[in-house]
Amino acid sequence: MDKSEITTANKTDDAGLVQANSSEKQGQGNFIHDIIDQDMASGKYGGRVHTRFPPEPNGYLHIGHAKSICLNFGTALKYGGKCNLRFDDTNPTKEDVEYVESIKEDVRWLGFDWEDREFYASDYYEQLYECAIKLIEKGKAYVCDLSAEEIREYRGTLTEPGRPSPYRNRSVEENLDLFRRMRAGEFPDGSRTLRAKIDMASPNINMRDPVIYRISRAHHHRTGDKWCIYPMYDFAHPISDSIERITHSICTLEFEDHRPLYDWFLDELGAYHPQQIEFARLNLTYTVMSKRKLLELVKNGYVSGWDDPRMPTISGLRRRGYTPEAIRNFCERIGVAKANSTVDIALLEHCLREDLNLRAPRAMAVLRPLKVVIDNYPEGQVEWFDAEINPEKPELGTRKIPFAKVIYVEQDDYSEDPPKGWFRLAPGKEVRLKYAYYITCREVVKNDAGQVVELHCTYDPASRGGWTEDGRKVRGTLHWVSAAHAIPAEVRLYDKLFTVENPDEGDFRANLNPDSLQILPDALLEPGLKEAKPGDCFQFLRQGYFCMDPDSTPDRPVFNRTVGLKDSFKGGK
Ligand code: ATP
Ligand code: MG
Numbered sequence: 001m002d003k004s005e006i007t008t009a010n011k012t013d014d015a016g017l018v019q020a021n022s023s024e025k026q027g028q029g030n031f032i033h034d035i036i037d038q039d040m041a042s043g044k045y046g047g048r049v050h051t052r053f054p055p056e057p058n059g060y061l062h063i064g065h066a067k068s069i070c071l072n073f074g075t076a077l078k079y080g081g082k083c084n085l086r087f088d089d090t091n092p093t094k095e096d097v098e099y100v101e102s103i104k105e106d107v108r109w110l111g112f113d114w115e116d117r118e119f120y121a122s123d124y125y126e127q128l129y130e131c132a133i134k135l136i137e138k139g140k141a142y143v144c145d146l147s148a149e150e151i152r153e154y155r156g157t158l159t160e161p162g163r164p165s166p167y168r169n170r171s172v173e174e175n176l177d178l179f180r181r182m183r184a185g186e187f188p189d190g191s192r193t194l195r196a197k198i199d200m201a202s203p204n205i206n207m208r209d210p211v212i213y214r215i216s217r218a219h220h221h222r223t224g225d226k227w228c229i230y231p232m233y234d235f236a237h238p239i240s241d242s243i244e245r246i247t248h249s250i251c252t253l254e255f256e257d258h259r260p261l262y263d264w265f266l267d268e269l270g271a272y273h274p275q276q277i278e279f280a281r282l283n284l285t286y287t288v289m290s291k292r293k294l295l296e297l298v299k300n301g302y303v304s305g306w307d308d309p310r311m312p313t314i315s316g317l318r319r320r321g322y323t324p325e326a327i328r329n330f331c332e333r334i335g336v337a338k339a340n341s342t343v344d345i346a347l348l349e350h351c352l353r354e355d356l357n358l359r360a361p362r363a364m365a366v367l368r369p370l371k372v373v374i375d376n377y378p379e380g381q382v383e384w385f386d387a388e389i390n391p392e393k394p395e396l397g398t399r400k401i402p403f404a405k406v407i408y409v410e411q412d413d414y415s416e417d418p419p420k421g422w423f424r425l426a427p428g429k430e431v432r433l434k435y436a437y438y439i440t441c442r443e444v445v446k447n448d449a450g451q452v453v454e455l456h457c458t459y460d461p462a463s464r465g466g467w468t469e470d471g472r473k474v475r476g477t478l479h480w481v482s483a484a485h486a487i488p489a490e491v492r493l494y495d496k497l498f499t500v501e502n503p504d505e506g507d508f509r510a511n512l513n514p515d516s517l518q519i520l521p522d523a524l525l526e527p528g529l530k531e532a533k534p535g536d537c538f539q540f541l542r543q544g545y546f547c548m549d550p551d552s553t554p555d556r557p558v559f560n561r562t563v564g565l566k567d568s569f570k571g572g573k
Contacts, residue, residue: 321547321562
C-alpha cells in the first residue's frame with residue numbers, strides 16, 4: 001500500500017474524537033462518495049449529507065460494525081454533515097439495554113460523536129402505526145390470519161410465484177378494525193399479521209406481501225408492555241430514515257434485494273425519501289462475524305465474555321490492546337466496495353503494530369523466567385541503566401532500569417545443545433544484556449528431573465552499557481529483569497480463536513482452536529511498570545505488544561499480549 005494513503009488516515013484531536021480536516025480528505029473516496037458528490041452537484045437533498053449508524057441492540061459491536069461506523073460517521077465528517085446513532089429496536093425478545101450501553105461506549109471509543117442525535121426505532125412506534133393505518137386506508141395493507149408457516153408456504157420459491165393469501169381481499173374497514181384490535185390485544189400472539197399488499201408473483205420474494213406487523217406480547221426494554229404488536233425491520237427502517245431526514249441510507253449488500261421494498265413503502269406513504277446504498281460487508285479470515293455466533297460463544301462459555309480479548313468485538317479488541325486509531329486506519333485501508341470479499345486478518349494486525357510502534361513505551365518483561373547469577377558481580381550492588389522509552393520518539397527520553405547480581409532471562413534464551421547459528425546463551429557463550437553488560441555462561445544448575453533451573457555467568461565490567469572498546473562481536477542481545485526489583489505478573493498469550501481461515505464453513509464450533517489462550521503465571525516485569533494502569537500498552541522487548549488487563553490487582557498485574565512483533569498469520573504460528 002502506498003504511503004500517501006496511510007498518511008491521509010483520520011486525524012485525532014486530544015479528546016480522541018475524529019475531526020473533519022478541510023485540507024485532508026477523510027478517506028480516499030469511494031463509490032458512495034462519488035454518488036454523494038453527484039447529489040451535491042445536482043442539489044439533491046439541498047446539499048445536505050445526513051447518515052446514520054443503525055445497530056440492532058441484540059449483541060455487542062464487532063470489527064465489521066466498525067467499518068460501517070467509520071463509513072457513516074466518516075462520510076458525515078467529510079461533507080460537513082451529520083450522522084445519527086439509531087437503535088433499530090424492533091425485536092424486543094432479543095434486545096437489551098446492556099447492548100445499548102455497550103454500543104454507545106464502543107462508538108464513542110472509536111472516536112465518533114452523535115451529539116444529541118441518539119434515536120430509537122421504538123421512539124417512532126406511534127408514527128409507524130399511523131403509517132400502517134395509512135397503507136390500510138390506501139388498500140395497500142391487509143390483516144392476514146395465516147400462520148407463519150402457512151405464509152412461508154404460500155410465498156412460493158425463487159422459481160415459483162407465490163399464491164395470494166385467502167385474506168388478501170379483506171375490505172379496508174375490516175382491515176382497519178382488525179388491525180386496531182391487534183393493537184388492543186384482542187388476539188393471541190402469532191395469530192394474525194399485517195401484510196403489505198404488493199405482488200405475490202414478483203420475482204423478488206421480498207415483494208410478495210411481506211409481513212409488516214406481528215403480534216407479540218414481549219416486554220420491550222424501552223416501551224415496556226405498551227405494545228403487543230411490533231413492526232418488522234423492513235417496515236420500520238425506511239420510515240425511521242425518513243423521519244430523521246437521512247439523505248444516504250448506507251447498508252450492507254444483503255439489503256440490496258430489500259431496496260425495492262424500502263422504496264415501495266416510502267413511495268406509497270408519499271414520505272420524504274432517502275436513498276439506500278449498499279456496500280460489501282467486512283469479512284475477516286479466522287473470524288466469525290455473525291452476532292448470533294458470537295452470542296453463542298459467550299453463552300456457551302467458549303470465551304470469557306463479549307470482551308474476551310480473542311473476540312472480534314470492539315470491546316474484545318479494546319481489552320486486547322487495539323487502539324481506535326489502528327481500527328480506523330484499518331477501515332480506511334480496506335476501502336468500500338460493492339462486491340463481497342474477505343480481508344486477511346494480518347492486515348488488521350499490521351495496522352495495529354504500525355500504530356503501537358509509535359505509541360507504546362518500551363519495557364522489559366521476562367515471560368518464562370530462568371534465574372541467572374552473575375558470580376563476579378558485587379553482592380548488594382545495584383546499577384541503574386538508562387533505557388530509551390521509545391526509539392521512534394527520542395524526545396520522550398529515557399527510563400531507569402536496575403541491574404544486580406541476580407537477574408532473570410527467558411528460558412528459551414538458553415540452549416544446552418544449541419543449533420548452528422545460535423547467538424543466545426549456551427555453555428561458554430557470551431551474550432549482551434540489553435543496556436547492561438556482556439555476560440558469559442559458565443555453569444548450569446539442574447534439578448533432579450534434569451531441568452535447567454539456574455545459570456551461573458560472569459560479566460565483563462568493561463562492557464558497561466552493552467559494548468566494549470575492543471569491539472568484539474557479540475551477536476545475541478537478551479532482555480532481562482533484576483530479580484530483586486521485578487514485579488511478578490500474569491501474562492496471557494493469545495492465538496487465533498479458530499484454526500481455519502473460514503470458520504463459517506461447516507460447524508464453526510468445531511473449528512475453535514483449543515489452544516487459543518495460554519496463561520503464563522510467573523512472568524516478571526521491570527519495576528517501572530508498577531505505575532501502569534489497565535488499558536496501558538507497552539512493547540515488551542522481543543515479545544510483542546502487551547496491554548494491561550482490567551483483571552489486574554494492585555499486587556498482581558495481568559497483561560494481554562496484544563500482538564506479536566511479527567506477522568503470526570503467515571507461515572503458521
Ligand atoms: P444481525 O442483523 O444479524 O443482528 P448485523 O451484524 O447486521 O446483525 P446490525 O446491528 O443490524 O447487525 O448492524 C448495524 C449496521 O452495521 C448495519 O448497517 C449493518 O449493515 C452493519 N454491519 C453489520 N455487519 C457488518 C460487517 N461485517 N461489515 C460492515 N458492516 C456491517
Ligand atoms: Mg442487521
